[in-house]
Each structure stands twice: as C-alpha cells, then as structure tokens.
Amino acid sequence: MTNWSPASMPDLTGRAAIVTGASGGIGLATALELARHGARVVVAARDAAKGGAAVELIRREVPGAHVAYGRLDLADLASVRRFAEDVDRVDLLINNAGIAMVSRQETKDGFELQFGTNHLGHFALTGLLLPLLLAAPGARVVNVSSDAYAAGRIDFDDLGMERGYGAMAAYGRSKLANLLFTLELQRRAQRAGADLIGVATHPGMTATGIVKLGPLQPLVRLVLKSPARGALSSLYAATSPALRGGEFVGPKLKLITPSSRSVRSEEVAERLWEVSAELTGVRFEALAHS
Template sequence: MSEPDLKGVTALVTGANSGIGLPTARELARRGAHVLIACRNETRGRAAVEHIRRTTGTETEYVPLDLASLASVHALADRLADRLDGLDLLINNAGVGLIARRLTEDGFEKQFGTNHLGHFALTGRLLPLLTARPQARVVTVTSDSHEEGEIDFDDLAAERKYGRMSAYARSKLANLLFAQELQRRAVVAGLDLLSLAVHPGTTATNIGALPKPVKKLVGLFLQSADKGAEPTLYAATSPGARPSGYYGPGPAPLMPADRALDKDLAVRLWEISEKLTDVPFLLTHRPGVR
C-alpha cells in the first residue's frame, strides 16, 4: 500500500523531541506535512528540528508547550490561532510516568495533570483550528496499562493514596476515555473529525523515572521508538483508520478494557475536566458537514 501524501497537511505533535514522538514527527515531515514540534525544553525541541532536517531534508518548527501548565497551553493555542487557518492533525503524545507524587503548577497530580488534563485543554483550545479542516484527526497516545486504571473522583489529586504505576494507569485510562468521548461528541455535533487512540507497545522511551543503568538494561528487551511510533502513524494517516479506533503494535486494532468504554464514566470525566481546566469544548453543529 502506498504511503499517504501529506503535502499541505499541518500537524502538531506534543513531546516530539524524544521517545516515539520524534520518529512520529520525522515520518510525518518526510511524507510532506508541516510539523510543529511542541515540547517544553527549547534546546531539545530545536535539536529535534535539526535532527529531522538532517535526516529527511525537510523543515519542521519548534513551538513551546508545557502540558503541566495551563498558562503554557493557552499561550500556544493563542499563538497558533493568530498564525494558522487550520490544523489537520493533533497528536497528543507527550507524557510523564512512574514518577514520585508531584503537582503541576495548577495543583493537579502531575501524571493526571500532564497526560490527561494538559492534552484535554490543548485539544479544546485547538478545536476551532481542527474543525476548520475537513477530516482532521486527533490521535491520543494511551497504553494497555489503562486496563489497570481506576478513577477516584473524590481523590483526583491522589492525596490519600498514590502509587507511581496506579497514577500512570489512571492517566492512561483517562486518555482513552477522552478519545472515545471526543468522537461521540463530534458525531453528535456533526463535525467531520476523527478521534483515535493508540497503544505503542512496550517501547524504549524516556517516560519512566528509572535509574539510568536499569533503563539501559530494560531497554535491551524493548522495541525501538521507531517501532513504537507505527500505531500512531497508522491512526494519523491511514485511510483505514476508523472513528473511535484504538490501535496497537502491528499496527492492529485493539479492544479497550470495558471501563474505557463506559459512557457514564467518560461523561463524568469530561465534565470535571472542563471544570478543572476551565476549557469548554465548543462543539457546535456546522450545517453541511457530514
């Protein structure tokens, strides 16, 4: 099957300076897309831009984004609203995992605040740009660890109970619930928007907080970041990707855990996420859009 031609496509990839985000951005650029490299560290972001230029001969662009800061999310969204007339592809890729309990600058537990709430707010703010383009896609990177995730709405800051893995699993469950609910709401609003989720597989990335020697040893048994990026690229570009699709290594379709398909849970999470971030999703119906 031939690769989709992405000339004229504008894509934003969060966390595109490392992990699976870098090969994702590199491949999108190689196929012709104009890619925005969104990450919090300018030095690493510009290094990613240079790496892509050197390896593919294409130009990408660094844009500052710290998903643990709602102010940073708003600043980027405002900047793009002034510069772009539309956005074809948003890849919610960045994440933190397996860290000791910390808070974001807005007071959220950091894994939940970065992995879910930061991407929730970013998607909401960029929705006008996404809906300005036909068949725009939002791809959210989750994990099979969502199967172990539980959301205690009475302890979202994890003050009473915190575990590095359980907090990560909770954030990944939230990612998948969000992706599913975004598609449902887009359909109701009559928007020509695809929301998809992906599980990259067990991949050698920088997301964990393991000591360097342990990471090096574990990395011998993990797939490369390039392989881990394949499900994301499939969801982002393949004509065969379906609304609400969840794709994993192969790439192949996966079945989410039952709790990730719980519509009541998704609605409750959506509503509280809007309140916590103060970012309402303007899902208004556009006549003539199928």
C-alpha cells in the same frame, strides 16, 4: 493491517501536524515520518534546547522539511494557552507527550502531575485547537494511551490521589483518561456532524526516556522496540483511511477491544469530560450543544 508500514502513508503536503513531546522518543520518530511525507510539523515540547535539536535532526534527515519548534509545557495551563494562541492551522494533532511512574507531584495548577500532564494538558490543548481542527477537512486527534489503562481507576472524589498515591496506579489512571477522552471526543464529534475523528493508540514497550530505570536502563532498552517502531501505531492512527474514529490501535496495528468496565461506560467518560472542562476552563463549545 499488519503489513502496513510508513511507506503506506499518503502524501501529506499541505497538511499541518502538531506532535506533543516530539523532542525525543516516539514523538520525534512520529514527527520525522510526518515531515518525510510532506506535512508541516510543529515539534511541541517543554525543553527548548531539546526541541530545537529535534527540529535540526528532522531538517538533516528531510532536506526542505517544513518543521518548527513550539514551546509547550502540558503541566502548565497558561503555557498550553500560549502555545495554542500561536497555532494558525492543524489537521493532525498527535497528543503523544507523557510522564510515567513518578513520585507524587503537582502541576503548576495544582493537579496530580501524571493526570494533569498526560490527560488534562492534552484535553485543554485539544479544546483550544478545536476551531482550527473543525476548519480542517478530515482532521484527526490521536491520543497515545497504553495498555496500562487496565490498571487505572478514576475516583472522582479523589482526583488528586491524596488518600493514597501509587505511581503505577496514577499512570494507569492517566492512560485510562486518555482512552475515555478519545471515545467521548469521537461520540461528540459524530453527534455534531463534525469532520473530525479521534483515535487512541497503545505503542507497546518502547525504548524511550519516559520511565527512569536507573542502572538497569541500558539492559532493559535492549529488549524494547525502537522509537521508530513504537511510532507506527501513531502514524497509522493519524493517516490510515481504514479508520473511522473511536478505535484503539495496538502495537501490531491490530485494533484493541478494551476490557475495562470503565472504558465501556459512557457515563464515566461523560463525567470525566465535564470534570476536565471544569478543571481546565476549556469547554469545547463547538461540540457542547450537539
């Protein structure tokens, strides 16, 4: 796997991809490479100006690229529903967008911001797009997690973290949720006999704007990998025929075996799924009775 590069990717002509958070960073690098290989790509992002600029950059880099912008605010479930209503096909859903280490805030629906954006928004989006994913042969859902999952703990009695909030603890919890969601999606898809797989990734420390480091930002960025390199795990997860679903792909494209007891617990993953469905109102009905 370590010899893999974007040149190894198959021709994606006829495939439709959605990349959340694709207005910059890893998301933009992912969208660019998918378009370069022929996919029809939707740049899903909250900021229309940045999203439009990303579309223009991709068109300059890949003349004739089939790429469009779609407004998506993962911290607003109404926005997630509006976005999903406009989608007519999706083969590859790359749940890449995320926020990290912010002060305690809430989404428009009243969820703690990092959990609501990084997990619940993507959970809802995936469920709303599920009928289209199931209609696409060989569909994939790629959830961008992080090794920060190991610092996460899900307290189902305090999902709002109102008893004590820590920015890193909240981020780790959201990344743990991404990983648990991936594994439970894979189990449910397998039980249903669906032609759909879920894969999680850890891109490694990458020079993006997700963490604001103030005056240290320029210095720290010098020791981080480029967004193009950070996107490799997502691209591999989205296109490699070697994957069967349920894998956790690391920054060197090696599979990670999660060490957290929570990740190994199917009971925790199932409970998180049911709680997420209750909070978002998105039920994944095509997989619910498998």
